[in-house]
Amino acid sequence: MSEAEETLQAFIEQLYAQAPEAAAQAAQALARFLRYREELLRWNERVNLTAIVDPEEVLTRHFLDSLTILTAVDPPICRLLDIGSGAGFPGLPIKIVRPAWALTLLEATARKVAFLRHVCQVLELEGITVVHGRAELLGRDPAYRGAFDLVTARAVAALPVVLEYAAPYCRVGGTIVLPRKGDSPEEMEQGLRAADQLGLTLEAQLSVTLPGLDDGRYLLLWRQHQPCPPHFPRNNAAILKHPAGERLGGC
Numbered sequence: 001m002s003e004a005e006e007t008l009q010a011f012i013e014q015l016y017a018q019a020p021e022a023a024a025q026a027a028q029a030l031a032r033f034l035r036y037r038e039e040l041l042r043w044n045e046r047v048n049l050t051a052i053v054d055p056e057e058v059l060t061r062h063f064l065d066s067l068t069i070l071t072a073v074d075p076p077i078c079r080l081l082d083i084g085s086g087a088g089f090p091g092l093p094i095k096i097v098r099p100a101w102a103l104t105l106l107e108a109t110a111r112k113v114a115f116l117r118h119v120c121q122v123l124e125l126e127g128i129t130v131v132h133g134r135a136e137l138l139g140r141d142p143a144y145r146g147a148f149d150l151v152t153a154r155a156v157a158a159l160p161v162v163l164e165y166a167a168p169y170c171r172v173g174g175t176i177v178l179p180r181k182g183d184s185p186e187e188m189e190q191g192l193r194a195a196d197q198l199g200l201t202l203e204a205q206l207s208v209t210l211p212g213l214d215d216g217r218y219l220l221l222w223r224q225h226q227p228c229p230p231h232f233p234r235n236n237a238a239i240l241k242h243p244a245g246e247r248l249g250g251c
């Protein structure tokens, strides 16, 4: 077993420590991760899904990195939405170790959606909905509005933009967890102003260190303390041109 595999296994075993039949559940989860990696790298040869192609790095930079979200929030049951999921990160690794959660993967790019549908079938996981669509459009649909306990999005957009994508989906009292890296102080400040407009409060900033990779990752944990105002999300042109929290010019 490689070093990265051992680290992933140890992390999974820790997550299952309290569960009955912990060893069997951890072994099943690890087997799913290895199958997931196999499918990801096989598809990636003909469909561009990820720039991370080293098998060890898939385990750390994709799987372990996704699982660190559970160090911030880990309810027994949860409706989880992963926005801009790409090849499934961070939503699908979380689902592998928390199979009772209901997961929705939202992704705008058709080839990634095709991979997500394929890999969910191969992994034989129930309770996953893969949606081909754009966050700023679906966020206006009453069926999705305030319908999730936990919303995640990794590497999707600048902080104020991703907050506007995420807040409309989060129920009051629910949580948004964003894995981030390298936000400037200005982006962070604008994110805080955006949060204010979107009914969110920043509850925690938790640093994350992956094995052999101390590259300044952190999780931002936001609470939806009041409903997201109905005029959000705006259309994408407006979101990108005038991100929420933007300082207005003038004298």
Ligand SMILES: C[S@@+](CC[C@H](N)C(=O)[O-])C[C@H]1O[C@@H](n2cnc3c(N)ncnc32)[C@H](O)[C@@H]1O
Residues within 6 Å of the ligand: 083, 084, 085, 086, 087, 088, 089, 090, 106, 107, 108, 109, 112, 133, 134, 135, 136, 153, 154, 155, 156, 165
């Ligand atoms: C850099 S990739 C990150 C993928 C994955 N979250 C990860 O961390 O590996 C960004 C993904 O977000 C998707 N995306 C960007 N904007 C989106 C939007 N408005 N709605 C849905 N998906 C979006 C893109 O298609 C792309 O797959």
